[in-house]
Amino acid sequence: MHFGYKQLYIGGKLMDAASGEKQEVVCPATEKVVGEIAWAGKADAELALAEAQKGFEFWSALSLAERAAWMGTLRQEVLAHEDSLRKAMVYEMGKTYEGAGEDIEALVNGLDFYPAAMSNLHDEIIPDRENTHRHTLVHQPAGVAVAYLAWNFPLLNVGYKIGPALAAGCSIIIKPSPLSPLSAYLLGEILHNMQFPAGVINFLCGPVEEVAYTMTTSRIPKVLTMIGSSASGRRVLADSATSLKRVSLELGGNAPFIVCEDADLDLAVATGIALKYGNCGQICVSPNRFLIHENVYDRFLEKFVAKARGIRVGFGPDQKPDMGPLVTTRDRSRVMQMVADDRAAGAELVLGGGIPLGMDTGNFMEPTVLSNITTDMRCFREEIFGPVAAMMKFSTVDEAIELGNRTDYGLVAYVFSSNERTIRRFTEVLDFGEVQVNGVKYAIYLPHGGIKESGLGHDCSYLALHDYLVKKRITFTV
Template sequence: MALEKKMYIGGQLLAGSTNFDVVSPATDEVVGSIAWASAGDAEAALTAADAAFESWASLSITERTGWMGKLREAVIANEEHLRECIHLEMGKPWASTQEDFDSLVNSLNFYAEEISRFRPEALVDREGTHSHTLVHEPVGVVVAYIAWNFPLLNLAFKIGPAMATGCPIVIKPSFKTPLSAYALGEICHRIGLPAGAVNIICGDDTEVGDTLSASKIPALLTLIGSTNTGRHIMKMGASSIKRYSMELGGNAPALVFADADLDQAADTICAVKFGNAGQVCVTPNRVFVDATIADQFTKKVLERVNAIKVGYDRSANIDMGPVMDEAAFKRIDALVADAKSKGATVLAGGGRAQGLNAGQFYAPTVLADVTAEMASYQQEIFGPVMNISTFSDEDEVLRLANDTDAGLTAYVFTRDLARAERFSSKLRFGEIQINGVKYGIDLPHGGIKQSGIGCDCSYLALHDYLATKRVSRALAN
């Protein structure tokens, strides 16, 4: 039976004038139906958030974090359903839905604790004539656009800081994966969360998204999505002065040097490349391997790729699910075809995964002899395709790695600590991962160049949601 979900505005679960069917990329079947928001619903959500600002922001930290704790416990009690929503709407393997769910729980817990860091701060007056205090206040209403690749994880990165700081939030999940976000709206309603503190709607990107961005109500527009989407939101948001916090596209290089632990490098790169069917902003898009060890490294990669189990069966030990939809499948396949036509060698995969005739299951794919002329090298693949190129000169590979407008993540594999330090200082990316990979709600995540502004995760994310106010008082003579 398909799930039916309502939008959540001003503390109420509401039907829309129309419904929208959610199709699973694993089965190509309708798995749910949601209330489809209109421009009027977007305005209603903004109005509800704006009306809630004064009362929500004026709650003490203890009161707000109390609500966060109540929501967290209700989320934990509804784990099965929240994970089921992700499993259905994304076709994500059941085990992989755990990361999304845990991220929401961890965010609510982490930011409820971290907000206490932001206490009034006294400044020294150089002439001794005044006292000065810096205080932190919520910036105002937040609009958050949530990418489909990690429906609850991406939502978690926004709702935790917003609730902790006292910013009412309007959440717009992707129309591709709205079920889990709408399910969270049901939970907010069930616990009686103060009306307007959280609002969740989904509708047409132009009608609803542009209405939200162009409104003068939001103080902050925050996004996890593509660079093009980020530019569009900033353009629409120019109706008023707003803040922006955006984690955008990536084109991550992975540099594997001759002295690297090749098993460790292959394990890490394959895990991040083929996890979530390669639909990860930080996934290695361009793998540069020292020519002297390229054959060894490639052999290890192929051993791992050939062992990947692709499918959807919840009861089976599945490693990789489908890509998001037919359009994604065709786009990825076109990138592989372009690379082949320009001289790349397909070492594994390329096309539909064997034995899976329904759904959008693209085979884990490895391309060798990839060059800068190929579209898969230049563009973010966002799919389970690994590009392998070789290098023989350190200066040249540094230039190639940095030769991209993206600046989110880079990977370095070497046992040479001096080399690791040298490349960490010269690679132009917001995150440098050396001999492994580590992410967590406590670790800052963000890019430079065209990969975004602001910060997700860690206490630093709270700065995007807080305004600093100076209070100066003349001292008596």
């Protein structure tokens, strides 16, 4: 399948890059070119900033009801084009067709949820102790927002940003990842065809050194938001210091998956399999370190491996696989090298570790399980971002807590136990932005954010609105 050539979407118009440059998009499953995009440069970034400023002046002047109406129309257009948007994600990054549905759901839910959430943010009356003045605290849109997005959930990430930005009254420039830009560029075509207000949403993709640096260092943006690695987040923070900007960062993770002696093992196994091998393990909230109580370790490992053996690796809507490829050959090599390094250090390879039989084309990797890892191994210390479950034993709750917290990351931790006192202990002292107990749930109305090296601010929930709003105190003399 080939999606043709896609143009930048800036200021309400589809256009070529100023330089005329194009970039090929290669499918990670077939290694074939599946499309071309206009490849932006510094001039295009500067144009996007100028057009977004004009878009902000128009959009911020609209009422919330008017903004909500436009967002509702866009929601319907996304649903009308759902099949083509899903297929773009399947071919640009190897997602399963069903998995791409999560992206569509997040995008349409974001467009639906945030106008209502914004309507619930009321002005705050501050009592005057001397009864001489009247004070009101109001919310106003911050200004132009720039969003840098990761490749693993191309349209889910778009939905997490445009929902709160648009509802708050901000315009936004979105730079998708060069590994998965087709679906975002297709969304630009949808916006163009429906004549969405010019400059309010803009899409461009190009080299970090020209496009991202130009926008990050500009004084025009008032909000910088990002989904990506912790190293990239630190770079954005450093480069942004040309002016004081609001910054929201959802970054890397190293999630512990803690299974206690009294846990429901079947529930823990089913949840762990879904989280670990969904999207080929390329999820920031994917379990990294499986910490299993020594008394149930062997049983858990046996059940987990049995389930993992049944995962169907493949590609395309017709095959309906459970798991697709890693996004690049380099990423597969990185993950396989981690496995090799940890095996050399003493870890036991229980399942997988190689390329599936007959799948030499593409970046496929077998569902993999390592056991008896130690704290000095790479799969314990580093974010795997691939289909590798790394297992180790613990003997006490305090040991599990210490092991779980032994990381610079702080996005999410998972705990399985039937003892309320044990659960309370974990939720109190695990140093993560989210602690999920006996299951997992993500939704547009639930806060998603990390601490430590995992980020600043929140995606999802009403909290995300605060990244795009400023507070203003208005005082009248009585």
